[in-house]
Amino acid sequence: MKYSIWIALMLFISSVSAQKNDKLKEELASKEIKPVPNWTKKQIYEKVDSVLALMSLDEKIGQLYQIGTPMGDVSDLGEVNDVRDPSYYLKKGCVGSILGNKSALKAYELQKYAVEETRLGIPLFFDFDVIHGHKTIFPVNLGLACSWDMDAVEQSCAITAKESTVSGTNFHNGPMIDVSRDARWGRCTEGVGEDPYLGSLIARASVRGYQGDDLTDRHTMIACGKHFAAYGAVEAGRDYNTVDISERTLREIYFPPFKAAVDEGIGSLMPSFNVIDGVPCAGNEWLLKTVGREEWGFEGIYLSDFNSIHELVIHGLAKDDAEASILAMNATLDQEMVSQAYVLNLKKLVKQGKVSLHQVDASVKRILRYKFELGLFDDPYRYIDIKGEETIHCAPEHKKAAREIATKSMVLLKNDTITETQKTLLPISKDTKSIALIGPFVKTKEIEGAWAWGDRKHLVTVKEGFVNRLGEDFDLKVVEGYRYRGKQGKRRDWDKALQAAKESELVVLCMGEPQGYSGEAASRAELDFPGEQKELAEEILKLNKPTILVVFTGRPLVMKWYHDNFPSILCAWFPGTETGNALTDVLFGDVNPSGKLVMSFPYHVGQCPVYYNHLNTGRPYTEGDNNRFVSRYMDIPNKPLYEFGYGLSYTTFEYSDITISNHRLKSGKELKVSVNVKNTGDYDGEETVQLYIHDIVASVARPVKELKDFKKVMIKSGENRTVEFTITEEQLKYWNKDMKYDSDAGDFNVFVGTSSDKYLKTQFEFIK
Numbered sequence: 059m060k061y062s063i064w065i066a067l068m069l070f071i072s073s074v075s076a077q078k079n080d081k082l083k084e085e086l087a088s089k090e091i092k093p094v095p096n097w098t099k100k101q102i103y104e105k106v107d108s109v110l111a112l113m114s115l116d117e118k119i120g121q122l123y124q125i126g127t128p129m130g131d132v133s134d135l136g137e138v139n140d141v142r143d144p145s146y147y148l149k150k151g152c153v154g155s156i157l158g159n160k161s162a163l164k165a166y167e168l169q170k171y172a173v174e175e176t177r178l179g180i181p182l183f184f185d186f187d188v189i190h191g192h193k194t195i196f197p198v199n200l201g202l203a204c205s206w207d208m209d210a211v212e213q214s215c216a217i218t219a220k221e222s223t224v225s226g227t228n229f230h231n232g233p234m235i236d237v238s239r240d241a242r243w244g245r246c247t248e249g250v251g252e253d254p255y256l257g258s259l260i261a262r263a264s265v266r267g268y269q270g271d272d273l274t275d276r277h278t279m280i281a282c283g284k285h286f287a288a289y290g291a292v293e294a295g296r297d298y299n300t301v302d303i304s305e306r307t308l309r310e311i312y313f314p315p316f317k318a319a320v321d322e323g324i325g326s327l328m329p330s331f332n333v334i335d336g337v338p339c340a341g342n343e344w345l346l347k348t349v350g351r352e353e354w355g356f357e358g359i360y361l362s363d364f365n366s367i368h369e370l371v372i373h374g375l376a377k378d379d380a381e382a383s384i385l386a387m388n389a390t391l392d393q394e395m396v397s398q399a400y401v402l403n404l405k406k407l408v409k410q411g412k413v414s415l416h417q418v419d420a421s422v423k424r425i426l427r428y429k430f431e432l433g434l435f436d437d438p439y440r441y442i443d444i445k446g447e448e449t450i451h452c453a454p455e456h457k458k459a460a461r462e463i464a465t466k467s468m469v470l471l472k473n474d475t476i477t478e479t480q481k482t483l484l485p486i487s488k489d490t491k492s493i494a495l496i497g498p499f500v501k502t503k504e505i506e507g508a509w510a511w512g513d514r515k516h517l518v519t520v521k522e523g524f525v526n527r528l529g530e531d532f533d534l535k536v537v538e539g540y541r542y543r544g545k546q547g548k549r550r551d552w553d554k555a556l557q558a559a560k561e562s563e564l565v566v567l568c569m570g571e572p573q574g575y576s577g578e579a580a581s582r583a584e585l586d587f588p589g590e591q592k593e594l595a596e597e598i599l600k601l602n603k604p605t606i607l608v609v610f611t612g613r614p615l616v617m618k619w620y621h622d623n624f625p626s627i628l629c630a631w632f633p634g635t636e637t638g639n640a641l642t643d644v645l646f647g648d649v650n651p652s653g654k655l656v657m658s659f660p661y662h663v664g665q666c667p668v669y670y671n672h673l674n675t676g677r678p679y680t681e682g683d684n685n686r687f688v689s690r691y692m693d694i695p696n697k698p699l700y701e702f703g704y705g706l707s708y709t710t711f712e713y714s715d716i717t718i719s720n721h722r723l724k725s726g727k728e729l730k731v732s733v734n735v736k737n738t739g740d741y742d743g744e745e746t747v748q749l750y751i752h753d754i755v756a757s758v759a760r761p762v763k764e765l766k767d768f769k770k771v772m773i774k775s776g777e778n779r780t781v782e783f784t785i786t787e788e789q790l791k792y793w794n795k796d797m798k799y800d801s802d803a804g805d806f807n808v809f810v811g812t813s814s815d816k817y818l819k820t821q822f823e824f825i826k
Contacts, residue, residue, distance in 0.1 A: 079163060083444055086166050091440055094274040094433035105435070106426045110419060112178060115405055118422045120152025122393050123401045124185060124361070127159040128168070147401060151176025154393060154425055155183035155229065160511065162444045165226025173438045180426075181434035183280075184441070185229040185361075189248055189509035190214070192221035193451040194460050194516070194635050197467040198247045198507035198576075198612050199234060201631030203256070204653040204705070205466035206746045206770060208263040214463055215267025217456050220277040224446030228432055229280045231328065231361075233264035235315035236285055240667035241660060242295025244580030247508050247612030249290060251656025252669040252702055254311050255765045258318035265322040273325070274433040276440050282361055283319040285330030287345060288312040292332055295666060296581045301332040306758070306793045308334070317354055325428055326359040329391060331366055338373045340366040341385030351390055359424050360391045367391070367399040379403055380412075387413050392421035452516040457636055464633035464640035469653035470706040471617075471627040476604060483606050483626040485647025485708055486564065492533035494558040495524055496598065497568035498542045498591065499610045507612050507632030508577025516635055520568055520608075523638020527646060535562055539594050542572040547589030559598050565605040566645070567598060567624075573632055576612030585616040585663045592619065599623055608641065614659040618699055629653075647708060652744040652770070654705035654813070658698035665694070670702040670814040671761040703748050703765075703813035709739030709775060716810055716818040725787050725801075725826045732782040733810045733818060737773040744772045747781045750814065752807040757795040763809055783810070790824055801826070 097105070110118070125144035138146040147153050151172065159165050165184050173179045190196045196214040205211070215233070222230065237257050238246035250257035261283065270278035288308055292299040303312075316327065329339035329346060339345055340362055350356040370382035379399035384407060386399070394400045407413040433440055443450075450456075473482045486493075499505055500520045506512050518526070521536045528534055539555030540547060559565045569591045575582065586592070598605060607624040609615070612632055620627060628651065633640050643649045660668050679690040681697075690696055712735070719730040735747060747770075750763035766789045773779050785808070790801040803826045811817025 082163055082166055086162075086439065086442060086444055089439055091276070092437035094436045094440075097430065102427055102430045105430055106423050109178070109180070109426055110422060113422070115408060115415075115418070116150065116152055117178060117180075118418050119401055119404045120147055120150070121154035121180070121422045121425050122404070122418070123147060123153055123398070124155035124157050124183075124393055124395045125153050126157050126396055127164065131167070141402065142398065151178060151180065152401070153182065155185050157185045157396060159184050159186060159227070160225060162225045162442045162447050166439060166442045169226070169438050169442065181429055181438040183229045183429070184226045185231060186222060186227040187231045187509055188218050188222045188227065188511075189232050189234065190507065191218050191460070191510065191512060191634060192225070192227075193511075193513040194221060194453075194456040195506045195510045195512035196460050196634045197464050198632045199249060200247050200251060200613065200657060201467040201633070202463065203251050203260055203656040204469050204631070205463065206256070206654055206656075206768060207466055208259055210463045210466055211260055211263040212267040213459055215264045216270070217459060219268045219270070219279050221451050221456065223277050223279055223441045224443040224450050226442045227279060228434070228441045229282065229326070230268055231282050231284060233261065233268070233281060234284050235261040235264070235319060236290035237312050237315065238290030238657065239669040240290070240292075240295040241585055241614040241657065242582055242663070242666050243290060243292060244297060244508075244576045244582065244613065245578055246290065246657060247576040250315060252658065253656065253671065253765050254314040256656060257315040261315040261319040262322045265319050265324045269323065269325065273428075273431045276443075279441075280325035280359075280428055280432070281319075282326035282328050283316055283324050284328035285363065286316050286327045286339065286350070287330060288334060289330035289332055297579050298331050301334060305797065309793050313349075320350070320354045320356045324358060326361050327356065328361050328363055329366065331363055331369065333373065338366070338370055338375060340391055341370045341375055341382065341389050343389045346389040346391060357424065359393060359428060361393045362386070362391055362395045364395050365397040367394050368397045380407060383407060384412055387417050387421070390421070392424050452513050452635070457516065460634055461636035461640045461643070464636050465643050465649040465651075467631055467633065467653050468640070468644050468651050469629040469655055470651040470708070471609075471629055471700055472621060472624065473706055473708070474625045476625055482708075483564070483604050484628065484645065486606075486645050490564050492535070492562040492564070493524070493528075494555075494562035494565045495521060495534060495536045495568070496539050496555045496559060496565060497594070498538055498540045498547065498572070499568040499570065499608075500536055500538060502542065504542065504573050505610060505632050505637050506634055507573050508580070510634070512635055518636055518638035520638050520641060523640075523642045526639060527642045533562070540589060540591055542589070545572060545574045547572070547591075549590065552594070555594065556597055556601070559601050559603055562603065565598060565603050566608060567595060567605055568608045568610060569595065570610035571612065571615060573612060583663070585614070585660065587615065595620070595623075606645070608645075614657050616660055616663055616699075618661055621699060647741070650708045650741050650743045652705070652707060652746065654703050654746045655700055656702065658702050659700040661697065661699045662694045664691070665698065668698050671764050673759045674762050697815065701813055701815040703746075704815070705746075705813070707739070707741070707743040707745065709737055709741040709743040711743070711745045711773070711812060712736045712738045713811055713818050716820050718808070718820045718822055721822045723785065723787070723822055723824045728784050728786045729822060730782055730784055731808055731810060731820065732780050734778055734780055735771065735773060736778040737775050740775055742772065742774045744770055745812065746770050748811060748813065748817075749783045750809040750817065751785070751789060752809070753790065753792065753802065754805045754807060756792065756802050756804070760792065763807075763814060765814070785822075787824070
């Protein structure tokens with residue numbers, strides 16, 4: 059009887075909730091999108107000042123507070139008196155931003171309350187992490203970077219913005235533009251790889267994609283570059299760990315993508331969890347104020363990472379949240395994510411004179427300014443579109459773009475000829491009569507990668523991609539052999555997998571690292587394929603069947619054994635919504651792979667961190683050198699297994715005839731470097747031609763080479779193309795011994811080639 063009453067009560071509550079939601083939908087559908095006037099910067103500042111003049115100190119501090127999305131109906135909260143309950147501040151109109159909302163309807167309910175029920179009616183930000191897609195998921199960011207295609211980066215970010223803004227999101231915690239050199243760090247999956255120049259281009263393209271040309275466009279939103287700074291340099295690759303590096307390394311390696319984002323007009327930056335020079339970034343006045351605000355002219359919003367102001371106490375920089383708030387405010391950190399150091403302490407700190415009202419006002423102004431720039435004061439509901447959720451989420455054109463971009467991100471790591479046939483296994487021959495599709499990734503939908511909230515109804519599995527291409531009648535045997543659910547793996551139909559391989563003409567083995575093994579709080583000491591995947595691979599190889607290895611991963615893995623034993627290896631990363639279709643496009647040759655690695659794959663985990671743009675040392679090792687007293691390992695090579703910039707094609711490219719227009723470059727002038735690239739294979743293909751420079755003698759030791767430019771060129775089979783680069787003084791500048799950004803006169807090496815380790819070389823002299 060009691061159970062029946064409970065069921066009836068639940069049904070009644072559900073019915074009431076549905077009626078309320080229907081009413082809200084009708085309300086929202088009836089609202090017209092209001093035009094936003096083309097306010098000048100001066101007019102926006104005047105409007106900000108007018109709003110600020112109306113605000114109480116509590117309301118000002120409230121704008122600096124971001125809360126998580128409240129559960130339940132806001133109108134049913136009643137009187138809330140607990141100052142530690144976020145609803146207390148929401149009811150008072152003392153909240154500036156909502157984190158984590160995914161629904162247009164919930165966004166409307168909360169915005170309606172903020173605008174219509176609070177004293178001043180200041181609209182809310184809705185902040186959400188849509189790291190590599192909202193409902194349509196694109197490749198993980200590290201994979202996307204391997205496209206070396208800035209148009210693809212910008213397009214994926216623009217589509218993500220379009221899909222998430224209709225659900226109310228107008229503020230995004232991304233792009234993550236951390237340079238990372240250590241594959242043990244799980245969050246390298248979200249970043250730009252190991253190179254600051256390429257990372258800077260990706261940062262700019264991402265900002266353009268998310269923010270567009272005009273923030274009043276309903277399908278653009280504020281981008282928040284994270285994590286400022288050097289989060290990718292955590293010691294031992296362990297998340298949240300210490301960072302201890304020189305200012306020169308900061309400025310040359312870790313700062314450039316953030317400086318590029320600021321120059322591109324990014325609206326927000328997020329300080330990282332780590333320390334720099336012993337000071338956590340959330341309270342690091344030199345980093346946020348001196349460098350960010352004063353040197354770079356950053357006028358946007360600093361948004362704390364989750365709980366990072368309170369963590370100043372745990373780091374040992376403050377005895378309590380009050381002191382932590384002083385440090386953060388002095389550093390000009392504007393808005394606090396979810397924790398409550400500001401809302402519980404700033405008012406008394408202002409009254410005590412420990413934080414000035416001017417400091418609070420400056421932060422509030424930055425937040426209000428962007429609410430005006432988004433058009434929220436003119437139309438608070440402009441980013442909320444329930445009908446748009448139905449038509450824009452996973453729209454056909456978005457899935458088409460996701461498929462194309464996923465193919466661009468895949469990197470062909472190996473494609474040797476088979477001795478018996480003198481042919482490569484890839485692309486798969488159209489004459490193939492039977493295929494065994496084996497491995498833990500062939501059926502699963504857990505192939506989106508970290509930080510993905512996509513609509514899995516639209517996700518195309520590997521199996522579905524093969525069936526879509528080959529048809530139901532093709533002899534396709536699909537057996538996992540080994541299965542992952544989350545991070546747990548176990549054998550599943552092991553013997554059936556081996557039998558399927560034995561009975562098939564070709565085996566496609568899909569293995570790697572489960573998606574839960576990379577991302578935040580997913581650091582690893584070993585970078586192998588976890589579980590019993592290697593044992594499964596060994597058993598299949600014993601059958602002597604032609605076998606292609608497809609690697610799913612969010613980070614570089616140690617693949618020496620696989621490289622030695624498989625003739626063909628394709629790194630697919632985690633490709634997103636269109637995984638199966640994009641993968642078969644590449645495997646069957648509709649798309650010739652053109653991806654190039656942006657992060658080195660180590661030969662052994664003991665090399666980490668391993669990266670191409672290292673210093674030479676005083677005792678450099680030269681391959682083949684038997685001298686013991688040089689910088690080398692006794693048991694493994696110095697070089698990674700697959701270097702930065704590496705990536706094969708179904709065709710082959712031959713580089714020749716590097717020429718330079720002048721072997722002397724004068725300040726204010728430019729010189730041209732050109733190289734001939736011939737497609738010597740049987741397929742048309744796209745090649746990324748890379749240019750590196752080495753400053754031979756400088757005031758401080760310089761990297762052995764630094765990427766300075768690249769060009770992606772399509773070259774038809776048999777065609778020869780001349781690829782030309784321009785070199786100017788700007789590309790020769792660095793942070794010298796006096797920490798001045800300048801160039802030196804002297805000799806420079808120039809390398810042009812297919813990767814950081816395979817190139818032609820010339821030289822010039824720079825004259826100041």
